[in-house]
Amino acid sequence: MRFLITGTAGFIGFHLAKRLLDDGHFIVGYDGMTDYYDRRLKESRHAILRRSNGFRAVEARLEDIDKLTEAAYLAEPDVIVHLAAQAGVRYSIEHPRTYVDSNLIGTYNILDLAKIIKPKHLLAASTSSIYGFNEKMPFAECDQADWPITLYAATKKATEAMSHSYAHLWGIPTTCFRFFTVYGPWGRPDMALFKFVSAILSGKPIEIYGMGEMRRDFTYVDDLVEAIVRLAILPPVMGKPAQAEGVCDSLSRIAPWRVVNIGGGQPEGLLNFVEAIEKAIGKPAEKIMLPMQPGDMRETFADPRLLEALTNYRPSTPISVGIPAFVSWYREYFGK
Structure with missing residues (x-):
């Protein structure tokens, strides 16, 4: 398969791209190489990926629609995985504009590209921070998550809402996944x-x-990647919810869209x-x-039952x- 992955010089994007390359897939990686932290770590990650003949890198910001379009047409992707974002909860309090530019405008650019190139599946990263101060535990995808307590969480909530609208209007099969404190080598x-x-x-x-x-709810990065790889081949289909007793599927009634926790519980x-x-x-x-x-x-605290119902897998x-x-x-x- 052919993949366009944003954020391949980042922690999670690097691990996902490496796994997919090892599995024999073709990857175009897109990354802005920002100075949020030491660029040398990002450059080291990309250098490893470049050892594979199946990897091509385009280094530019998500806000650069021309470069993003170039990457999309180079990739001709079956699947788009949108991981690039301005991360960090506390940093969002001090530098809010960065989150608007990267997480809102950047995500809009990805969605508009998906409208044109029509991938078989669009996957986009969200966060457990969306659940805010919810008192119900564990956090399930059908729980209300409308009161984010940081701008970072708010921009990720916007990613989910924006992607749902595009899934509805343009029929783009879309899965948003909520990460739970991912850690591991190259963090x-x-x-x-x-x-x-x-x-x-x-x-x-x-x-x-x-x-x-x-x-x-700490999630080891290899477990996270395994979950994403399994979800990538399972685009949501309206009217076909997960068949598992007691599981609340977040599948939309009006769009091929769902949100899935990736955490072990x-x-x-x-x-x-x-x-x-x-x-x-x-x-x-x-x-x-x-x-x-x-x-x-x-x-x-993740409720992993929907992930397990869909993929027969949970982080462990x-x-x-x-x-x-x-x-x-x-x-x-x-x-x-």
């Missing part, structure tokens, strides 16, 4: 795991927010997460306990396996 430097490992190895203290009482306490890092490194962390930060959710890699894999990569990449 972003702004993520907690990266920050904690870097600080501990350097003998610096780590800052733990929410006084360590937060819980997250096994939240871990933040202090347990830190303990697993200490064990993997073999060194205790000096901890600075701090209150909750604006925009933080106290807990995320424990942090006791995933964290040592990250630490091993970090030590090798940075020579520590």
